[in-house]
Amino acid sequence: MKCSACYSEMVNKKGEIDLRIGGRLFIVRNVIYEECLSCGEKVLPPEVSEFLFEKIKNEDFIEQIIHVPILDGTYG
Ligand SMILES: [Zn+2]
Numbered sequence: 433m434k435c436s437a438c439y440s441e442m443v444n445k446k447g448e449i450d451l452r453i454g455g456r457l458f459i460v461r462n463v464i465y466e467e468c469l470s471c472g473e474k475v476l477p478p479e480v481s482e483f484l485f486e487k488i489k490n491e492d493f494i495e496q497i498i499h500v501p502i503l504d505g506t507y508g
Pocket residue numbers: 435436437438439440468469470471472473
């Protein structure tokens with residue numbers, strides 16, 4: 433598969449990704465996805481994406497407190 437952003441080759445990976453759905457940030461572990469080696473674009477296979485949306489809909493997840501670095505992007 434080619435990257436939709438830069439048309440480079442994408443590779444299969446398995447690991448952790450983050451998703452923003454409906455204003456919430458979800459961390460997804462042990463998931464398979466394709467990643468562009470050139471620009472870092474990540475794409476989930478449609479069936480996996482559907483599977484995850486179903487889990488979110490059914491609230492089939494755990495909640496954990498994580499520390500995320502927050503930057504203030506005010507410039508000039
Ligand atoms: Zn790319």
